[in-house]
Structures are given as structure tokens and as C-alpha cells.
Amino acid sequence: MEPYAPVAEQYADFARWSRDESPCFSQWAAGVAEDPDVLALLSQLPQVKQQPNLVFAAARWHGVPAPGPYSGLRDALIGDDGTIRATVLSRSTQTNEVGRLATLTPAFAAIAGGAPLALIEVGASAGLCLYPDRYTYAWSTEAGPVTSGQGPRLECEVAGGFPQRMSVPRVEWRAGIDLNPLSVTDDDAMAWLANLVWPEQDDRRERLRVAVEVARADPPALVAGDLLTELPALVERAAGQIGPAGRVVVFHSAVIAYLETDDRVRFHEMMTDLVERRRCHWVSNEGPRVLPQVSASGPSEPDGQASFAMGVDGQLVAWTHGHGRSMTWLAPSVDAA
Numbered sequence: 001m002e003p004y005a006p007v008a009e010q011y012a013d014f015a016r017w018s019r020d021e022s023p024c025f026s027q028w029a030a031g032v033a034e035d036p037d038v039l040a041l042l043s044q045l046p047q048v049k050q051q052p053n054l055v056f057a058a059a060r061w062h063g064v065p066a067p068g069p070y071s072g073l074r075d076a077l078i079g080d081d082g083t084i085r086a087t088v089l090s091r092s093t094q095t096n097e098v099g100r101l102a103t104l105t106p107a108f109a110a111i112a113g114g115a116p117l118a119l120i121e122v123g124a125s126a127g128l129c130l131y132p133d134r135y136t137y138a139w140s141t142e143a144g145p146v147t148s149g150q151g152p153r154l155e156c157e158v159a160g161g162f163p164q165r166m167s168v169p170r171v172e173w174r175a176g177i178d179l180n181p182l183s184v185t186d187d188d189a190m191a192w193l194a195n196l197v198w199p200e201q202d203d204r205r206e207r208l209r210v211a212v213e214v215a216r217a218d219p220p221a222l223v224a225g226d227l228l229t230e231l232p233a234l235v236e237r238a239a240g241q242i243g244p245a246g247r248v249v250v251f252h253s254a255v256i257a258y259l260e261t262d263d264r265v266r267f268h269e270m271m272t273d274l275v276e277r278r279r280c281h282w283v284s285n286e287g288p289r290v291l292p293q294v295s296a297s298g299p300s301e302p303d304g305q306a307s308f309a310m311g312v313d314g315q316l317v318a319w320t321h322g323h324g325r326s327m328t329w330l331a332p333s334v335d336a337a
């Protein structure tokens, strides 16, 4: 999603994007896109706060039933005494989707090649994606099932020449950066994360519950701050921790869309520089228009899929489902040791 697009366009886009996975949110978004009164109301919010995911989550937080009709949302927004607006202003869409690990982990494995990793996630939210080594992956590939790892199971449908052997890498050090890190031990913050999961997606709510348990057993180190300013020092810390035998990997998913265009360019330049100076590897997993140079560095997006472009060191390696349910693997079919 593009949080800086005009508000009617954002909602019309969201209605299309969410159609298969949340009929309720798709109807709500289509309703807003054609409702001048609600559009006028939303236009008064700061631009980054106008997003459907945030507005809908705030409405649900204050009791609007979902699944439920558009009229429930409309009445609540039009009649709001400031309560929903206050939640929109004070909270963020920090959706932390551990299912994305099923698409990120093959990239981590390809980089690791058997070496241990120091992982840094920028835009980590509660840091739930910092534990790729604590899950079992079941990739259904064109050549048959590929399974690896231990812990709760994450499943992913894979098209393309996916490696038939895959070892989940060892993670010896992990840390994240977020403007507003959420603590896995904070029940209110975890309830907000659950509230961000789309209404019909009970499987995602259950996965989130399990992921919070996994992280609570060993809570992540999260730095509060802007990724553009905090990252270089954290990369150096990670390099010192892992030593020359290991590899530092910076990764992010569904984060860079929140940066304004100039900052997206600055981020791309900063990562390119860090990679060129061999300070770290870089795994990006973002909407196709967010880091356009990465998206354009390989074959175009498969038709009709809700896709992120996944890159390794700036080169496209896969098109991935936004919540990790499926992927088209583009990188050569080299078995990750």
C-alpha cells in the first residue's frame, strides 16, 4: 500500500488488494472510496494516518463489528466524538507478520551458505520476524515438498526453481530498530497487534499468538529510533558481535513504504553503500513501487498476485505474497547449504 497516495485512491486500491483475503475490509474500503463525507473527514488527518488499515483497526478497537456492514463503519466515523480519531493519531499500523519468514528465510539461507548470522531488522515492530531459526518451514514447490527447521510450522506455496535442500541458518545475534518498538511483554500492545489482523483471518491471529510466545521466551533487543539514523551504528555492533566467520544481514518487510520518497532514495543509497563496503548483506521485501530499482532488476511481477518484491543486495530474487503465503522464486536453483 502507498500511504502517501490521495485518500480516495488509497481506499480504492485497498479494496482491490484485500478482496480475496478480507471481503469485509474490501467492502469497507470500496464504501469509503465513494463516500464524499467520510473522505472529507479522513482528509483532515495527517497523510500517513489516512491509511485504511489504521482507520479500520481504530474503528474495530472501539467496537465496530468486523466482519460487518459498511454502515457500521460509516456511522462510527461520522458520529465519532474524537475517540476513534485519538486512536488513529496515537497508534500505528505496526502489523507484525511472522508468516513473512517463510519467504525471507530462503534469502537468509542463500546469504548464510552455512555461516552464522547476525540479523538486524529495520522497522521491526515487536521483533517477531527476528526468529527465523525458531520455526519449521514447509515449502510446497513444483518439484515436491521442502521442509526445514524446528518449531511452529509456517507453510508457503512456491513457484519457480526453488532449492530442493534448504537449511535454516543459525542466528547468533539479533536486534531491531523501530520508531516505536512494541514490547512482546506488553499485553495492550500485543492486543493492538492482534486487532490489526484482518477480520476473517483467524489463522493469522493464531500465528501471531504463537509468535508472541516464541519471542517472549527470549525477548528481542529493539532500538527506538529512525532506521536512517540508527542503522549504521547497529551494523557495526553486529559485525563486532558475529566476527569474520559470520555474516551481518539487514532486512525489512512492509516498512520502506512509510518513508517519504526522498527518504526511500536515501535508504536505497545507504544500503547500496553498506553492501558495496561489505559491511552487511541486505534483504528487502517491499511493495513493487517502494524500491523501484530492486523491483526492476529482474522479471516483472506475476499477474494478479498480491506481491512484494524481495531483493538480496539490491537484486530481485523473488516475488512474494505480502503475508508470506506464497512466492515465485527467481534466483538460480542453487541449493542453500
Ligand SMILES: C[S@@+](CC[C@H](N)C(=O)[O-])C[C@H]1O[C@@H](n2cnc3c(N)ncnc32)[C@H](O)[C@@H]1O
Binding pocket: 092, 093, 094, 095, 096, 097, 098, 100, 122, 123, 124, 125, 126, 129, 177, 178, 179, 180, 225, 226, 227, 228, 252, 253, 254, 255, 258, 259
Ligand atoms: C507494517 S510494520 C512491519 C513490521 C515487520 N517488518 C513485519 O514485516 O512484520 C512497519 C513498521 O515499520 C516501522 N517504521 C516505519 N517507519 C520507520 C522508520 N523511519 N524508522 C524505523 N521504523 C519505522 C513502524 O513503526 C512499524 O512498526
